Amino acid sequence: MAAAGGVSSDDVPILQAENLTSNVKSIYYSRTFLSIIGGVVAGIWGFTGLTGFIFYFLIMMVASIGLLAKSKFSVLTYFDNWSRILIEGVFGGLMSFVLFWTSHTDDLS
């Protein structure tokens, strides 16, 4: 009976894995869609070179803030650590951004 005691602080907490996977997928869809839209806007606006990449990271920062708001600022309720909501998907979306950016750059030339 005494063996069913409290959890020591070294134990890894058990999380609902399928909910975590669903949340991470949801972030990934959001960031991919926003990368594509950001690429289209950057191409139409006529950004070239470094300005375009700065615009992309600006879009990603706004997306991070939006995702934080979506999780009602209690990140640990929905994810296992902060880096998931802030960093995950940023560099994967970069490729999509560059693709749509270069494909729409010709609108102005």
Add this chain to the structure above:
Amino acid sequence: MGIGYAVGVLGGAILAHAAYATIQYRAVLKITEEEFTRPPMDVMMELLLGLVLCMWAGLAVPTKFLSVLPHSEENRIVSLPANLDFMIFNHRGRALPADEDLKLKT
């Protein structure tokens, strides 16, 4: 689900219209042989509007976040299978006085 998709489609349509307007603007500049650096102001406003709408749709449409904590209210396992092995019908409750006025203490 419906409103998010509608906003996203509207944002996409606004961006497509802005792209078309920019291409036409460039054609006009080719005729007048002027230099260009950026699209006209109303196209930029259109781009910003389309961007804002698409960003809102991009954050709202994917499934809402589900709690990962094992002990939160919505993650409780409350339904047990109806397994006859664990149902006991012959117990000492039969010997208790059957008082219909008894209420469950909550």
